[in-house]
Amino acid sequence: MEKCKTGHRNSQYRLYTLYVDAMYNVGIRMLGNKEDAEDIVQDSFVDAFKNLSAFKYESTFGAWLKRIVINKSINHLKAKRIPVVPMDTHEFQLKEEVNEKVEAVAIKNVKAGIDKLPHGYKQIINLYLIEGYDHNEIGEILDISPSTSKSQYHRAKKKLVGIIKTL
Template identity: 75%
Template sequence: METEIRFTHRSLVERSKTGDRTSQYQLYELYVDAMYNVSRRFLGIKEDAEDIVQDSFVDAFKNLDRFKYESSFGAWLKRIVINKSINHLKVKRLPLTSMDEHEYHLTDEVEIEKVDAIDILKVKSGIEKLPLGYKQIINLYLLEGYDHNEISDVLGITTSTSKSQYHRAKKKLVEIINGL
């Protein structure tokens, strides 16, 4: 009878630290799809997301000695993927729009209509139509679960800027969804 050996994530990480390729491959298989989805949400281009994910795993495996279990391995890896995705956008010199000066700037007088049971496809479509700066904030806060302090660190902005940009992005997203 064939016995299947299952390792905990911690033991996979520990074995990977020693250079065990089988454990590294198992970690890769556990996380590659989720990390691809994270990068794809930021970059929008399949091939770029694939490259970023591969680079992220290479960097993660090279730097496993720095992983100290202060978070889960997945959270640590996700931070690497997000940082690489954002840096990729900067390198490509895609314009990051100032929220205060963008054509979609909304004033506080705009009423947000209550939206009940929105079709998930409408939400995804709405997020895709957001300007890049809004999309980054929405992705980090709503989809990746970062708080405003973490977002400020990742994007190099103040916490209050993160909060105000999220507020505006959310208003714009509701406006887009209601128009669909």
């Protein structure tokens, strides 16, 4: 890391190869578009290497870089005027099935279900379930309150369950 901070290109390339695939996966989950994800990841690495002096080892480099990728992805979506978290545009009437038998769900069905979610719900599910952010962090990332993040997550999860049942 210290060599990267001094501009050592081989060290930067090694760091890049360690993290590029993981960051691409983050980008593709956030943006849903291969070309946009590739652009965002490249821009994120450029910014990260330009600003390595700001990296203070308070987290891992991967966590710091992932935050850059997520923030750039959200800014990209905002620039395209795609709503990040639609609040009132989707109303679903879901019935609670408390005593329903729990079934194993294939990963491919979960992925397919996530792909069918409205974009804002997809972001919340990805940030919470896949990226592992808590609701306070999601609130900061998306510029919403933690309670809004929680309610959107629960709505998204219910919608996801409904979608998966139809697959």
